[in-house]
Amino acid sequence: MPDKNVLILGGGVAGLSAALELARFDISVELVEKTGFPGGHAIQFSCKATDKCVKCGACVAEEKLENVTENPKIRLMRNTCVEKVTKSDRFSVTFQTGPEYIDPDKCNGCGVCLEKCPSAGAVMQGFSKHHTPFYAICAEKCLFIKDGSCNVCQEACPEGAIRLDQKPGDYACEADAIIVATGFTGFDPKDKPYGYKVFPNVITNLEAERMLRQQDILLRPSDNKPAERIAFIQCVGSRDASLNHLWCSKICCGSSLRMARRIKARGPETEITFFYIDVQTFGSDFQGVYEDIREEFRMIRAIPGDIFRTDDDRLQMAFLDSNTREPAEEIFDLVVLSAGLTPGKDTEHLAGLLGAELADTGFFSSSRDGIFLAGAARGPMSIAESVASAGNAAWETVKYLSEK
Amino acid sequence: MTDKTLVIGNGPCARSIAEALITQGAEVIVATKKDSADISSAEKVLSNTKLVSCQDSAGSFNILMNRNGEELSETVGNVVIAEEAVREPDFSSYELTPSPDVISLSRLTGLLSDGKSDELSGKKIVFLTGLAKESSPVILEDIMQSCLRLQSNFHAQTYILTKNLKVGGNGLEALYRTTREAGAVYVKFTDVMPEIRQEKDTGVALTFTDEITGEKLRLSPDITVVDERIFPSEDIAELAALLELDTDQNGFVQADNVHRISVLTNRKGIFAAGPSRSIHSPADQVTDAGNAVISVLKPEADQPETAAQVNKGLCVRCLTCYRVCPYRAIILNARPFVVPEACEQCGICTAECPAHAVTIKELTRDEISDQIIKGIPQKKETTTPFLVAFCCRRSAVRAKALASCMGHTLPRGLRIIEVPCAGGVSHEHIFSAFQNHADGVLVLTCHEGNCHSERGNIHARKRTDHISGILSETGFESERLLIRTLASNMAKEFADIVNGFEKTILDLGPSSLSQ
Numbered sequence A: 001m002p003d004k005n006v007l008i009l010g011g012g013v014a015g016l017s018a019a020l021e022l023a024r025f026d027i028s029v030e031l032v033e034k035t036g037f038p039g040g041h042a043i044q045f046s047c048k049a050t051d052k053c054v055k056c057g058a059c060v061a062e063e064k065l066e067n068v069t070e071n072p073k074i075r076l077m078r079n080t081c082v083e084k085v086t087k088s089d090r091f092s093v094t095f096q097t098g099p100e101y102i103d104p105d106k107c108n109g110c111g112v113c114l115e116k117c118p119s120a121g122a123v124m125q126g127f128s129k130h131h132t133p134f135y136a137i138c139a140e141k142c143l144f145i146k147d148g149s150c151n152v153c154q155e156a157c158p159e160g161a162i163r164l165d166q167k168p169g170d171y172a173c174e175a176d177a178i179i180v181a182t183g184f185t186g187f188d189p190k191d192k193p194y195g196y197k198v199f200p201n202v203i204t205n206l207e208a209e210r211m212l213r214q215q216d217i218l219l220r221p222s223d224n225k226p227a228e229r230i231a232f233i234q235c236v237g238s239r240d241a242s243l244n245h246l247w248c249s250k251i252c253c254g255s256s257l258r259m260a261r262r263i264k265a266r267g268p269e270t271e272i273t274f275f276y277i278d279v280q281t282f283g284s285d286f287q288g289v290y291e292d293i294r295e296e297f298r299m300i301r302a303i304p305g306d307i308f309r310t311d312d313d314r315l316q317m318a319f320l321d322s323n324t325r326e327p328a329e330e331i332f333d334l335v336v337l338s339a340g341l342t343p344g345k346d347t348e349h350l351a352g353l354l355g356a357e358l359a360d361t362g363f364f365s366s367s368r369d370g371i372f373l374a375g376a377a378r379g380p381m382s383i384a385e386s387v388a389s390a391g392n393a394a395w396e397t398v399k400y401l402s403e404k
Numbered sequence B: 001m002t003d004k005t006l007v008i009g010n011g012p013c014a015r016s017i018a019e020a021l022i023t024q025g026a027e028v029i030v031a032t033k034k035d036s037a038d039i040s041s042a043e044k045v046l047s048n049t050k051l052v053s054c055q056d057s058a059g060s061f062n063i064l065m066n067r068n069g070e071e072l073s074e075t076v077g078n079v080v081i082a083e084e085a086v087r088e089p090d091f092s093s094y095e096l097t098p099s100p101d102v103i104s105l106s107r108l109t110g111l112l113s114d115g116k117s118d119e120l121s122g123k124k125i126v127f128l129t130g131l132a133k134e135s136s137p138v139i140l141e142d143i144m145q146s147c148l149r150l151q152s153n154f155h156a157q158t159y160i161l162t163k164n165l166k167v168g169g170n171g172l173e174a175l176y177r178t179t180r181e182a183g184a185v186y187v188k189f190t191d192v193m194p195e196i197r198q199e200k201d202t203g204v205a206l207t208f209t210d211e212i213t214g215e216k217l218r219l220s221p222d223i224t225v226v227d228e229r230i231f232p233s234e235d236i237a238e239l240a241a242l243l244e245l246d247t248d249q250n251g252f253v254q255a256d257n258v259h260r261i262s263v264l265t266n267r268k269g270i271f272a273a274g275p276s277r278s279i280h281s282p283a284d285q286v287t288d289a290g291n292a293v294i295s296v297l298k299p300e301a302d303q304p305e306t307a308a309q310v311n312k313g314l315c316v317r318c319l320t321c322y323r324v325c326p327y328r329a330i331i332l333n334a335r336p337f338v339v340p341e342a343c344e345q346c347g348i349c350t351a352e353c354p355a356h357a358v359t360i361k362e363l364t365r366d367e368i369s370d371q372i373i374k375g376i377p378q379k380k381e382t383t384t385p386f387l388v389a390f391c392c393r394r395s396a397v398r399a400k401a402l403a404s405c406m407g408h409t410l411p412r413g414l415r416i417i418e419v420p421c422a423g424g425v426s427h428e429h430i431f432s433a434f435q436n437h438a439d440g441v442l443v444l445t446c447h448e449g450n451c452h453s454e455r456g457n458i459h460a461r462k463r464t465d466h467i468s469g470i471l472s473e474t475g476f477e478s479e480r481l482l483i484r485t486l487a488s489n490m491a492k493e494f495a496d497i498v499n500g501f502e503k504t505i506l507d508l509g510p511s512s513l514s515q
């Protein structure tokens, strides 16, 4: 179908997979990613293999991204957001692009910008070799963008690749169909009583994934020391009626338990405790895995109450011991919150632009009229399910185009 | 090449695949062991039909089938396995015997759909799920849907006794809440399971301590419903064996390998969809059907020019290549022949062939030696060891690239030799590295269970172990040869491995072969 053009919104593992499937049909694909780093969440994850692969699927994102960057039928646009969609026979879509603060052609990836930046988080490092440039400026944290008070990175860049006064541009395209693959947003646990963003050693599962990917070990952010006693708290922001989040995020048990097993495999003396409601099945050998984890970890069926910081900078947690049915307390070095999957930040806005429907959960509900859905934009799902969902969306698209 | 597709199965998944392919103008043959087939629109619908054999490879499979004792042969381009799984109630795990008041989940759903309401009206019904073996969201969904109907339409009182409530499926947490609002009672167990007794006259009695209140409770249900295990049918096992497909630890078609996501198998042109590849909900089956259709409609572009080739003059017909090919891309004519369309160029056959009769262009000894020689440091300083790392393209090569991006310092004398799969790294390649002045040789391969060629990493390990043995016998330091596993996203580990290895080699000093 060389005369067809499909727009895919979202460059996570779902968007990347859908693009690759369509390209095999000789369809031209515009793959539009909002951030500077395509690959979505999964590109930030660590490999959780112990000595064997545990099928977490994180490496799949890496492979898909590589295949997309090499595919001549796919045009991957970074830093791009939809502004307007009109539909007549085809879709006409306009976008805002950039600002592209770092020139990908000039950046040599030396990392001086990150080294010199005084504002934490204002210069972000990529996660993949296919993140070109390998660095990006976070507009919310950059002091130049805030009040013009700093341009250290621009001065320091040996290649002159940084231009902090860049303005956004625009872009337009025509598409025969649209695939929405805008994924999810991790739940922000700041309103839960766990001291997230107050105590540095309370981190989210996503932060733990990134840390393992970059450093191969979980260190306490407060002192960069390895954590000896780690607690994982499951279902943070999932299965939570008080938030009206009436869904299980499906992947957190698998992701956190696999992370924990990896940590334990490298540091057998690490003590790991799991606070959970129900352990969800993951992987095809779950029965065996479940029996093993009950040996390896302390599994406590309770959702803890508040967390306090002790004088020696550890974390004290209160919970109801399910064995004694009495209140109990424990002290940990590091707490990982399994923050659940919630609808993508701009899902509602996007649904408005596209005239798409949302389910009660706030995720996209169903495909229609040339707009198809792929991946976690539909609701919590794993990488493998996202790839499958993208394959199916590609099929729906091909069918739609062939009937048009 | 033929466009014909053989779809094996008769369930909803097989049906939607066949129907979708037909709308796209594909020629479809449906075969099922069942005595009637529900798919009428296909070119050919073969009921009572069993696969007998499958010859040849991707692009044109020669299939022999048996239909009611009559032999049929067909040549097809693709095969899709979309058989249904089977369910078996787990009575014995609960030490229960089926009886009118101890029934399986399927029996209950059957009663509900047949409208046999009298048997259920106003009854106290207990569901046992996942207490003995971990259950699945597919089963839980059936249980909850049944509960909802029983509570709302039949004034029954339902209890669900479980260990881990498997709400990890679409909409199941919401459904769980709805059933609770409708009056269903959930009791969860963590370490101590309920005591279950079945008496001839009085029926089933369950005693347990409620984990939340500590109360001792006793339940005497009118009907006890036992959950089911979902597993591949014997047909699936038979098909997998006939078609030489890898299976997972439960016997489902398709190895548990991320490279097979979502409907791929170890053989090009053969796909596994829906309940034949794992436990699937109805929605998952629709997704799989779409994937099977799109895979059949547009097969991957082939790269036959780089496929393995058998040199007739050298081949001694030992059939090693035929046995080791993970993709079943080698067929036997007068001698082994590599079907280019089916070959994935992993190189396992080239490395295993004792007669050096199988070759892949980029993996020949000369080709690899050239690359090694190009890497020899110009002025060989005694302080920089020359390290040759054979790296799998899918894992270690990517990890190396990422390590460089992330600014990890890597040994100066490190030479990366990219290979399609570490299973293709032969004795010759490793010896060539040592002969060409390598002070140390690394083989970096994928984790077990993550190899695209399924067993390439295992072959690589066997070979390096063997060579290490030989090296030690000759008095050469076997520490100079190291094999490690990695994934593409393990940049830090890559750096740690190669830097650690450099240190080992520095401590050993230059290789006696490299002077």
Ligand SMILES: Cc1cc2nc3c(=O)[nH]c(=O)nc-3n(C[C@H](O)[C@H](O)[C@H](O)COP(=O)(O)OP(=O)(O)OC[C@H]3O[C@@H](n4cnc5c(N)ncnc54)[C@H](O)[C@@H]3O)c2cc1C
Pocket (backbone or CB within 6 Å): A009, A010, A011, A012, A013, A014, A015, A032, A033, A034, A035, A037, A038, A039, A040, A041, A042, A045, A056, A057, A058, A080, A081, A082, A181, A182, A183, A184, A185, A186, A205, A206, A207, A209, A251, A254, A255, A258, A339, A340, A344, A346, A350, A374, A375, A376, A377, A381, A382, A383, A384, A386
């Ligand atoms: C901590 C954590 C650990 C996990 N671990 C695992 C695991 O081990 N195994 C597993 O299988 N799954 C795991 N998951 C789930 C996994 O992250 C998802 O399955 C996967 O990321 C879904 O891919 P996606 O492409 O649908 O969405 P995403 O990964 O969210 O990607 C969506 C992309 O769309 C972009 N986007 C958003 N809005 C727009 C817009 N308006 N325009 C353009 N682009 C937009 C985003 O920037 C992003 O790049 C984990 C999830 C979390 C949170």
